[in-house]
Amino acid sequence: MNRRNIARNVQKGFTLIELMIVVAIIGILAAIAIPQYQTYIAKSQVARAMGETGALKTAYEDCLNNGKEAANACDLGATSSGILTFTAPFTSTAGTALTAPVVNTAALTTTGTIAARFDGQAAATLKGANATITWTRSAEGSWICTTTAEAKYRPAGCGAAAGGGGGGSTPAGS
Structure with missing residues (x-):
């Protein structure tokens, strides 16, 4: 060789x-x-939840502008989500009879809440902490987003809720 x-x-x-x-x-x-x-992944799911719950504000306002109580007489169109379970108002009543319309004589000063809890396929850190996201309507008609998710997962425009890890709530549009 x-x-x-x-x-x-x-x-x-x-x-x-x-x-x-x-x-x-x-x-x-x-x-x-x-x-x-x-x-x-957890941050993107909180941002997604903010968008999904925030989308119901328009239907909520429409109910109020039509003189109804959103929680009792309107179907806001809330449907199941892979990561959320709606807690207020309850899930969509589509396909079932609505209760008799309740006349809302003070639509412009009505307060309200759209809330959901992370569930289903949400990140384990969100489900395990029973994190929620909530939109709250003030009597003046503005909406504020709050969440109990950890600060590192919170999107801009959605502040900390009570027990959500500090910080204040941030107005996030109306």
Whole structure:
């Protein structure tokens, strides 16, 4: 055998040490990336919940403007969500008979609440903490979003609710 053939036989693959170093680097990166990804998922679910519950404000206001009590005489169109269970007003009454309309003579000064609890396929950190998201209507007609989710998951425009980890509530549109 000549020297050239011997040199080729020696350079055929990675050593065990090289492979172990690569596996260790991948392990370190995964240890950093997985928790960050889980935080990202929880943040996006809280923002999604803010949008889903906030979308009901228009139907709520429509009920009030038509002289009805939103919680008793209107179907706000709230449907099941993969991450939420509505707690106020209750889930949609579509397909069932509504109670007799209740006339609301003070529509412009009516207060109200749209609230939901994280459930179903929501992140474990949100479900385990029984986190909620709530829109509250003031007598002046403005809406304020609050959540009991941890501060690191809260979207801009949605402040801390009582027991939600500090901070104040932030007006988030009307």
